[in-house]
Amino acid sequence: MKLNISSILLTLFQRKNKAKNYDFYPNHIALIEKPITPYSRYIAILISLNVIAFLLWAYFGKLNxxxxxxxxxxxxGHSQLVQISEHSRLATLHVKEGQKVNQGDILLTLDILGIDEEIIGIKKKIDNILQLKIRYQALSQDISPQNLYHFNTLDKKAKRNILTSYKKEKEEFDSNIKVVETEIEVNNKNQLMTYNDLLSLKKLKENIEQRFTLKQTLYIKNFISKIEYLENQKELLEIKRLIKTKDSEYNLLKSQEEQKKQNLNQLEKQKHLEWYDKYKQYESELIIYHQNLNHLQKKQQLKKVRSPITGTVQQISTHTLGSVLQPSQGMMVIVPDNQxxxxxxxxxxxxxxxxxxxxxxxxxxxxxxxxxxxxxxxxxxxxxxxxxxxxxxxxxxxxxxxxxxxxxxxxxxxxxxxxxxxxxxxxxxxxxxxxxxxxxxxxxxxxxxxxxx
The missing domain is CATH 2.40.30.170 (Efflux pump adaptor protein, beta barrel domain)
Known part of the structure; x- marks a missing residue:
């Protein structure tokens, strides 16, 4: 064990001395003989791994x-813009900024310029046209205005006006009819007189013809003079002429009677057609004026501007009472709640x-x-x-x-x-x-x- 430690220390000392000896070598020999440090390998490997990792991330990684x-x-529900629909003035502002309102609550009161005068004027026109319609309806149907439904809905003054105008026009029409009927009556009398005269002349003709026949016989036998014969012949010719004249006069009177009857019938039809046309005309005008009145009344209802939804009032554009407002002008915004x-x-x-x-x-x-x-x-x-x-x-x-x-x-x-x-x-x-x-x-x-x- 002691030998091993000594061997290791000796080896390390020799390596250290050997490494130090490289410093005394020439440069080109030192570069060749001196071993490469292991850290450079580690750095190269690390860089290579990073490049590979980056390439893998760049290839497989995705960005949004x-x-x-x-x-x-x-x-x-969308915020509701409250707009003005008619040219008007701001009369009253009933809400304030941030106020909670329910659907149907009054937000503004407007003074729509001229609307009240227009409604009064059109109501007067409707009353006048209704009276005319009732009058001509009664005349065209040849009934009394009192039998019509709308007549009983009017006031006393209007009823009196209708009856007066109806009576006046009816009397005027009856008067014209009476004139024609009188002419027909006179014509009938003249026809009767002419017819009677014609009958008398025909009887007289028969008498003259009989006398002429006798005198003609006497003249042939020379019992009477030629002058007397010719006078009798003249009398016969004269009576024939008178009969022919009377007959023409009678036929003329008959044709005149027929013409007057046709005129009377045409007058009645034409007058009733005229009354009916006026009745329909005023009936149509009445419908139009009622539509106009409904339109104006709807415009009048716009004087009260109500909230279209339940929400909060915001962005009130004006607070000045009496300020002039233009059509489509935005007055405020109602923001819906709980949405x-x-x-x-x-x-x-x-x-x-x-x-x-x-x-x-x-x-x-x-x-x-x-x-x-x-x-x-x-x-x-x-x-x-x-x-x-x-x-x-x-x-x-x-x-x-x-x-x-x-x-x-x-x-x-x-x-x-x-x-x-x-x-x-x-x-x-x-x-x-x-x-x-x-x-x-x-x-x-x-x-x-x-x-x-």
């Missing part, structure tokens, strides 16, 4: 490719091709730095079917993301998210190998170099 999109939190928030973000056009429903996203709320409060997870639940134009971002696609929770924690304290908070959503579109990132500049350079002219 994310598409960033900015936006804000909104309530699922979850969702993220509404704007995705750039260049990233939309990699986005689909159900895709995961990482949400960073600007109000809570993610380095302290962390991030939130979300899932895409809606993608716009078409792009919209954004002032700063250009053509973008609105996307809706559902959050996995409605609060964010830090140091055991919980903060609830509220609508309107700005955020950034990082949507994981795909995974890419690390080596692809390293080689992508070379690949791009090679592609561009091969396509140069």
């Amino acid at each position: 490719i994310q598409s960033p999109a900015t936006g804000k939190l909104i309530a699922i 979850d928030n969702i993220a509404e973000v704007n995705l750039l056009n260049k990233d939309i091709g990699f986005i689909h429903l159900g895709q995961k996203a990482m949400i960073k709320i600007d109000a809570f730095p993610y380095t302290l409060y962390g991030t939130m997870e979300g899932e895409i639940i809606n993608i716009a079917k078409d792009a919209v134009q954004h002032d700063q971002l250009g053509s973008i696609y609105p996307i809706t993301i559902k959050l996995n929770r409605q609060t964010i924690k830090n140091n055991q304290r919980e903060y609830r998210l509220i609508p309107g908070m700005s955020l950034t959503a990082e949507i994981i579109t795909e995974q890419r190998r690390v080596i692809d990132y390293i080689l992508s500049p070379i690949e791009a350079y090679r592609h561009n170099a091969l396509t140069e002219k």
